[in-house]
Amino acid sequence: MYSGPGVKTSPDFPIPDTMKAWVLGNPGELKLAQKPVPVPKRAEVLVRIDAVAICATDLEIIDHGPPASILGGMPFNKNFTPGHEYMGTVVALGPGVDEYRIGQRITVEIHAGCGQCKRCREGMYTACHNYGLNYGDVDKGHRANGFTTDGGFCEYQVNHINTLVAIPDAMSDEEATLVVTAGTAMYGLTELGGLVAGESVVVTGPGPIGLLGVAVAKALGASPVILTGTRDNRLKIGRELGADHVVNVRNEDAVEAVRRLNGGKGVDYVIECSGAPNAVNDAIRMANRGGKVCLAAFPHQETPVDVAHIVRNNIYLYGIRGEGKTATHRAEAFMSQKRFDATKIHTHTFPLDDLPTAIRYAKDRVDDAIKVVVKAKGVAAHRVAAE
Ligand SMILES: [Zn+2]
Numbered sequence: 001m002y003s004g005p006g007v008k009t010s011p012d013f014p015i016p017d018t019m020k021a022w023v024l025g026n027p028g029e030l031k032l033a034q035k036p037v038p039v040p041k042r043a044e045v046l047v048r049i050d051a052v053a054i055c056a057t058d059l060e061i062i063d064h065g066p067p068a069s070i071l072g073g074m075p076f077n078k079n080f081t082p083g084h085e086y087m088g089t090v091v092a093l094g095p096g097v098d099e100y101r102i103g104q105r106i107t108v109e110i111h112a113g114c115g116q117c118k119r120c121r122e123g124m125y126t127a128c129h130n131y132g133l134n135y136g137d138v139d140k141g142h143r144a145n146g147f148t149t150d151g152g153f154c155e156y157q158v159n160h161i162n163t164l165v166a167i168p169d170a171m172s173d174e175e176a177t178l179v180v181t182a183g184t185a186m187y188g189l190t191e192l193g194g195l196v197a198g199e200s201v202v203v204t205g206p207g208p209i210g211l212l213g214v215a216v217a218k219a220l221g222a223s224p225v226i227l228t229g230t231r232d233n234r235l236k237i238g239r240e241l242g243a244d245h246v247v248n249v250r251n252e253d254a255v256e257a258v259r260r261l262n263g264g265k266g267v268d269y270v271i272e273c274s275g276a277p278n279a280v281n282d283a284i285r286m287a288n289r290g291g292k293v294c295l296a297a298f299p300h301q302e303t304p305v306d307v308a309h310i311v312r313n314n315i316y317l318y319g320i321r322g323e324g325k326t327a328t329h330r331a332e333a334f335m336s337q338k339r340f341d342a343t344k345i346h347t348h349t350f351p352l353d354d355l356p357t358a359i360r361y362a363k364d365r366v367d368d369a370i371k372v373v374v375k376a377k378g379v380a381a382h383r384v385a386a387e
């Protein structure tokens with residue numbers, strides 16, 4: 001029977017001893033396996049995973065390894081379960097936990113950090129100095145589920161209470177998986193100094209973070225919000241999420257268009273979500289003097305950057321990893337107040353057993369897929385009806 005020292009459970013939520021879990025073998029190879037259901041320790045809960053979204057970073061980890069780090073190295077053939085954008089129901093409480101109750105619906109942020117390094121103490125737990133140190137005699141207790149500890153492509157997972165975000169009953173499972181995506185955009189804007197209403201923003205790259213970046217910037221009062229990209233169908237969704245202007249960079253020069261749309265001077269903030277080779281040089285030319293650029297994509301190649309332009313114009317560049325400083329809570333507040341409809345980026349749902357198909361849809365953008373969600377229970381594969 002499922003149990004652990006000081007762990008509270010409820011007959012309303014019976015917990016099996018083992019669960020289905022996808023495990024990463026060689027690069028690109030996922031296998032469905034059985035694993036023991038993990039047991040929460042102090043300040044942790046057990047989450048029954050009700051839905052998990054696939055992220056571009058999952059695809060990166062499954063095929064190439066980084067930014068995952070398991071037992072000090074690559075994540076392959078280590079019985080590692082990826083997946084990090086999940087939500088679910090609290091079904092067991094670790095010793096002393098009274099912040100959440102059994103049966104409560106929650107979504108999660110990824111990084112618990114170690115809680116003891118300089119950055120964790122500052123709330124920058126996504127830049128924890130003990131990233132991946134959670135094993136053997138270097139165990140600092142760091143957790144980032146789906147990156148350095150087991151993640152969400154399974155039925156149950158243990159989460160530190162600091163990573164939980166309570167959600168209202170009215171928020172669907174699918175929408176709740178998107179809180180962390182909106183939280184990443186929110187964290188970027190927080191680190192740039194906190195967006196003040198009336199400041200101008202460009203978002204480059206209409207992927208999930210870019211599209212929700214548009215929504216978050218608009219909800220914070222940015223004006224105008226300009227979105228650039230190459231796919232008209234995604235730019236259209238960007239408009240629905242609050243972009244005042246969209247620019248298809250296949251049809252016009254993005255830098256010129258941005259400067260024209262904002263009175264010739266460039267914008268206060270650029271959120272770079274494309275990872276394109278020329279993205280940084282474009283972004284610094286879209287920014288006005290003293291403007292700030294948030295780099296939120298992981299490009300594959302190193303690229304030369306016009307440093308002189310940055311210095312002459314006092315432009316600030318910020319590398320932003322994940323969602324620190326409890327940005328997910330602020331994102332969730334906007335979403336539960338219906339300040340924007342994040343579900344516009346959710347396109348497909350598959351059963352957990354069909355994870356490889358779901359991943360193919362996300363990777364190859366089959367059927368214009370944007371966010372693909374996987375659910376352990378009670379779903380047949382479906383495309384969400386376009387509105
Ligand atoms: Zn992600």
Ligand SMILES: [Zn+2]
Pocket residue numbers: 113114115116117118119120121125127128129130
């Ligand atoms: Zn830390």
